[in-house]
Amino acid sequence: MSPVAILAIMMALPMASAGRFSPFGPLGIALQPLLLGGKHSAEGHMDQERYKRICAQISYYTDRMDRAFNRFVQLSIATIGGFIWLKTQPMAKAADYLFPVVRWIIPFLAFVTVLEIAADWRSWHGYREAEAKILERPELDPTFPIAGRLEGVRIIIMIVVAFIAFSYLQ
Structure with missing residues (x-):
């Protein structure tokens, strides 16, 4: 894999995370239904x-x-x-x-x-x-x-x- 492709992947990871809109962070998405009453x-x-x-x-x-x-x-x-x-x-x-x-x-x-x-x-x-x-x-x-x-x-x-x-x- 080229260094340019690795750089793009590393920069996109935090921005492309599904949890960027979650107030609990990327790992809190799984906990969201429990924390909000389901x-x-x-x-x-x-x-x-x-x-x-x-x-x-x-x-x-x-x-x-x-x-x-x-x-x-x-x-x-x-x-x-x-x-x-x-x-x-x-x-x-x-x-x-x-x-x-x-x-x-x-x-x-x-x-x-x-x-x-x-x-x-x-x-x-x-x-x-x-x-x-x-x-x-x-x-x-x-x-x-x-x-x-x-x-x-x-x-x-x-x-x-x-x-x-x-x-x-x-």
Whole structure:
């Protein structure tokens, strides 16, 4: 073995030791479960994994609510655009039987989307409560009017759009 390789191995040993992060040193790693009551590291790891799962679910339900509202906007615009296009066609009289149905499409979309957002918000709220509990920070508990303000505004917008579409698409 070359002297250069030996030097590298000798210098890396203290830094590469698994015990460099242990408060008990390299030899104390084996004693750590006994000194800490046998459950500290496993319980901490379980809490960390649970916290990661909770944060992932919070993000998932936030994205679901965003996608639901975006889908409502896109489908509403497509429905209104299709209605206007159909009304401007020379053969619009042949499609008169469709116009009463069109006025119900957007309110139906709004109803389904409101239900979806409400269910997702309820799940988001539960995971947010679990996050506050696992972090032992009660100030993170979501309060209803404040935590749901964005979803509340979105629901109000959907209701207004549904009412306008029902009233004017004829």
